[in-house]
Amino acid sequence: MSAAALSSAGRSAPPARRRTISPRLWKGALGLLGVVALWQASIPLVGVPEYFYPSPAGVARAAWRLVETGILPSYIGDSLVRYAAGVALGVTLGVGLGVLIGISARASRLLSPIISFFFAIVEVAWIPLFVLWWGYGFKVILIALTYIVFFPVLYNTILGVRTVPQVLINAALSLGATRWQLIQEVTLPAALPSIFTGLRLGAGFAFRGLIFSEMIAAKSGVGYLIFEGASNQQTDRTIVGMIVMGLLWLFIERVYIRPLEALTVDRWGLATRAEDRE
Amino acid sequence: MSASTFRARALRIDLTGAIPFILLLIAWRTAPSASGMPEYMLPTISAVWDKAVELIGNGQLPRNILDSLGRLFFAFLIGNALAIPIGIAIALNRHASDVLRPVLTFLQSIAGVAWVPLAVIWFGIGMGSIVFVIANTIFFSTLYNTITGVEGIPKVLHRAVRSHGGHGWQLYRELILPGAFVNILLGLRIAMARGWHALVGAEMIAGTSGLGYMTMEAVQWYQSQTIVLGMLCIGCLWLAMDRCIFRPIERRTVVRWGMLRP
Amino acid sequence: MMRLLRHPSVVITALLVAGLLAFHTWSRVSGAAKFAAVSGEAGADGRLSAEIVLNVTPERFHIELMQDAGRVVEIKGRSIFLADLPAERALAIARNYWVAELRRWRPNAA
Numbered sequence: 159m160s161a162a163a164l165s166s167a168g169r170s171a172p173p174a175r176r177r178t179i180s181p182r183l184w185k186g187a188l189g190l191l192g193v194v195a196l197w198q199a200s201i202p203l204v205g206v207p208e209y210f211y212p213s214p215a216g217v218a219r220a221a222w223r224l225v226e227t228g229i230l231p232s233y234i235g236d237s238l239v240r241y242a243a244g245v246a247l248g249v250t251l252g253v254g255l256g257v258l259i260g261i262s263a264r265a266s267r268l269l270s271p272i273i274s275f276f277f278a279i280v281e282v283a284w285i286p287l288f289v290l291w292w293g294y295g296f297k298v299i300l301i302a303l304t305y306i307v308f309f310p311v312l313y314n315t316i317l318g319v320r321t322v323p324q325v326l327i328n329a330a331l332s333l334g335a336t337r338w339q340l341i342q343e344v345t346l347p348a349a350l351p352s353i354f355t356g357l358r359l360g361a362g363f364a365f366r367g368l369i370f371s372e373m374i375a376a377k378s379g380v381g382y383l384i385f386e387g388a389s390n391q392q393t394d395r396t397i398v399g400m401i402v403m404g405l406l407w408l409f410i411e412r413v414y415i416r417p418l419e420a421l422t423v424d425r426w427g428l429a430t431r432a433e434d435r436e
Numbered sequence: 437m438s439a440s441t442f443r444a445r446a447l448r449i450d451l452t453g454a455i456p457f458i459l460l461l462i463a464w465r466t467a468p469s470a471s472g473m474p475e476y477m478l479p480t481i482s483a484v485w486d487k488a489v490e491l492i493g494n495g496q497l498p499r500n501i502l503d504s505l506g507r508l509f510f511a512f513l514i515g516n517a518l519a520i521p522i523g524i525a526i527a528l529n530r531h532a533s534d535v536l537r538p539v540l541t542f543l544q545s546i547a548g549v550a551w552v553p554l555a556v557i558w559f560g561i562g563m564g565s566i567v568f569v570i571a572n573t574i575f576f577s578t579l580y581n582t583i584t585g586v587e588g589i590p591k592v593l594h595r596a597v598r599s600h601g602g603h604g605w606q607l608y609r610e611l612i613l614p615g616a617f618v619n620i621l622l623g624l625r626i627a628m629a630r631g632w633h634a635l636v637g638a639e640m641i642a643g644t645s646g647l648g649y650m651t652m653e654a655v656q657w658y659q660s661q662t663i664v665l666g667m668l669c670i671g672c673l674w675l676a677m678d679r680c681i682f683r684p685i686e687r688r689t690v691v692r693w694g695m696l697r698p
Numbered sequence: 699m700m701r702l703l704r705h706p707s708v709v710i711t712a713l714l715v716a717g718l719l720a721f722h723t724w725s726r727v728s729g730a731a732k733f734a735a736v737s738g739e740a741g742a743d744g745r746l747s748a749e750i751v752l753n754v755t756p757e758r759f760h761i762e763l764m765q766d767a768g769r770v771v772e773i774k775g776r777s778i779f780l781a782d783l784p785a786e787r788a789l790a791i792a793r794n795y796w797v798a799e800l801r802r803w804r805p806n807a808a
Contacts, residue, residue, distance in 0.1 A: 267453055
């Protein structure tokens with residue numbers, strides 16, 4: 159059972175094609191292999207030092223060495239902990255404040271302007287000040303990630319809460335729902351697809367933010383690996399870091415974020431995917 | 437979209453919204469002395485103002501802003517000039533699209549600041565590496581939106597144009613460019629936003645000038661006035677670009693054609 | 699509910715968690731075994747000296763980790779010689795898979 163489930167993990171292929179490997183899949187694999195082959199073949203042609211233009215073989219060796227020494231697993235662990243903490247905090251704050259602003263006109267009038275103001279100061283710009291306040295380390299990264307995730311989640315939560323059909327609210331109220339019940343039973347479920355759209359956007363921005371803030375303000379993590387490799391002329395390690403970063407993000411996106419979004423869209427029949435909103 | 441509906445409400449003249457700002461300003465004035473925060477950590481408003489006057493006076497601030505904007509503009513041109521034709525070509529050829537998609541998805545997932553260290557090795561610190569990183573960011577952002585745009589054109593329309601004898605260049609002019617235009621245009625705004633983030637980030641890591649460099653460099657000297665000034669400039673410039681360039685373009689084209697509500 | 703449990707994401711997560719748990723158990727067991735060699739060394743203050751032999755030539759990553767735990771006296775080949783190392787930190791170090799063994803060692807100066 160698990161094998162069958164795993165094979166269909168990537169995208170929702172029509173059930174009839176599930177048994178055979180789809181042409182798309184092997185063509186895509188061909189493309190990836192082709193790129194690596196071209197890269198390896200270009201090494202003797204370019205003829206520059208290994209540190210300037212590492213070969214795939216060199217990168218593979220560096221990757222193995224990083225695993226052997228325990229550096230890569232430890233860095234990946236650090237990065238994921240930071241990421242999870244930042245996203246969780248950002249989502250909690252974003253949804254909480256979003257519901258408040260969405261249902262209360264007074265809160266909206268009070269808070270909207272200042273939120274727009276802070277939204278305009280992108281998180282990258284905060285990082286120097288954070289570093290000045292708290293030095294390098296977990297705190298700066300956590301706050302930067304929370305900041306990044308907060309806004310897309312907040313705006314999409316507000317949107318979701320405000321577009322809950324009035325009929326549903328009236329129905330719940332006429333059945334004698336209290337304000338708190340209304341939020342729990344009607345508002346939140348109805349706003350959920352929108353919240354997940356926000357989460358998907360925020361999670362994507364936050365992942366890049368994670369790598370960036372680790373480059374600037376950390377002594378471990380995948381971003382640090384990318385940065386440190388280059389400054390020690392271990393360019394192969396930089397490339398290992400970039401590949402790991404890409405794989406990690408694709409894993410998070412395909413295994414967690416997309417299914418989460420698909421789940422709510424299926425269940426509530428509301429198509430609010432960010433990509434195909436046309 | 438979500439931000440704009442929100443904005444429209446926010447813009448209504450209403451003094452309630454000013455309360456948090458006033459509280460913020462009060463906190464800014466009183467917090468440092470009350471909590472014993474050293475002055476180098478949070479500058480006073482007047483110190484920021486003095487710094488702004490000083491840096492404008494000696495030409496540093498305008499030069500850094502121009503450097504940043506110049507790089508962004510340059511990279512925006514390169515990235516889009518490559519991404520739009522390549523995107524159309526890939527989207528029109530099913531085999532190419534199938535073969536390249538995983539590669540592009542992967543490259544897109546690492547596009548951005550992650551390239552800065554490698555770019556520094558290739559192009560040295562400064563202009564070259566930063567333009568490379570921003571162009572790379574913008575390229576993948578626009579490429580993705582171009583491919584989605586072209587692939588989103590209903591197949592029926594392809595057949596319709598063909599059956600009326602349209603082919604070659606006509607096909608592009610009459611169907612593909614207009615059909616994918618909305619997506620490309622919306623994509624440009626997203627690409628610019630991503631490019632701006634990446635620009636500031638890249639300047640912080642590997643710049644020799646520019647707003648990001650100015651802000652990060654100030655950390656070394658504990659010059660919080662310059663940091664806050666840099667933050668304000670980064671925020672205001674982005675708002676200005678978004679509101680004065682991309683919103684009007686979107687309003688004039690996409691919204692007018694009824695393809696997207698503002 | 700059953701359908702949700704069989705969702706690929708849930709299955710993948712379960713496999714990952716199972717794998718991590720298995721790995722964690724293994725490193726606890728092997729860590730205890732490696733630590734046994736020096737466990738009798740701890741003095742009255744619960745600190746000990748030891749030679750940590752790695753599977754690889756130590757890099758800055760390892761040295762910084764050791765510096766954080768105790769006082770690095772010498773680095774020779776694959777060995778890092780540590781003094782003033784609290785016993786529980788020694789056990790934590792022993793749990794890392796890149797640590798081959800812990801050996802008895804007494805700084806001659808002391």
